[in-house]
Amino acid sequence: MSLAPAAWRALLRPGDVLVVLGGLLLCGYSLMVLWQGGRPDAAIVRAGGKVVAEVDLRTARIIDVPGPIGTTRIEIQPGRARVAADPGPRQYCVRQGWLTQAGAVAICAPNEVSLSLSGRGADYDSLNY
Amino acid sequence: MTRSTIELVPTEKDRRIARHAAAAIVLTVAEAAIPLPLPGVKPGLANIVTLIVLARWGWREAVWVALLRVLAGSLLLGQFLAPGFFLSLSGAIASLVVLGVAMHLPRRWFGPVSHSILAAFAHIGAQLVVARLWLVPHDGVFYLLPVFALAAVVFGLVNGLVAARLLEELHGAAPAASKASATSPER
CATH class of the missing domain: 2.60.320.10 (N-utilization substance G protein NusG, insert domain)
Known part of the structure; x- marks a missing residue:
């Protein structure tokens, strides 16, 4: 059982990478939408x-x-x-x-x-x- | 003492569920000892067990293991029927529903990591809704969404990778159910 980064990367499938990116996008989007409070109009x-x-x-x-x-x-x-x-x-x-x-x-x-x-x-x- | 007329004979499946649930409960209790910066942000290590059971033995057993874990874990931690119990229960139910759908995604493209992250998002989603409707009746709870979403991605990724790794090990060690035969071929 090796713990080399390459061994872990082999466990990721193409769709997994997409799901991770999608999650991060959702994260950034919610950050922008929800935490911009206080901007004056x-x-x-x-x-x-x-x-x-x-x-x-x-x-x-x-x-x-x-x-x-x-x-x-x-x-x-x-x-x-x-x-x-x-x-x-x-x-x-x-x-x-x-x-x-x-x-x-x-x-x-x-x-x-x-x-x-x-x-x-x-x-x-x-x-x- | 009269012998009981009712005899419960546990099947192999019952024993298996109990074994997995026990492992998940241990992880839940161990995790409760980890200090956390924000209430609600937890690694959810017990979900590794749920993912493995889902991949090897199917959705029904994963449901058993996850719900037994929520019930027994809350009893052990003194949280039974406390707000925290209902939050974990709602999160567990939502993520099981999502897992039931996500497990039918093409296995070539989506592995345990996808299942884990999608389930983590379902978990925080359900918890935020329950918290908003019941515990904190104010839209302020949604300000925490970015933090929870980031935690879902990070811990979902880590748990998914660990589950995928363990599935590989288990797949090599013992003949699993037919469902596990599709785990990643490369070693």
């Missing part, structure tokens, strides 16, 4: 609590939102969005950088502007995780 921009823009994340664009103390610049790119510039004194929402997960939120409180990403599988928002 759209960005929602609010000013003073009202939705001023709801854009999909497929094309790059820049949205300027006026607020009480100035203009907040929102930058959208495929799959992500950020607050590029804000007149607020502490710049918290700008420093948050790119938002990439569904449910992520950047709030520029002084200028009353918020940017949030919506999508399927948004289990939590970035305010409470």
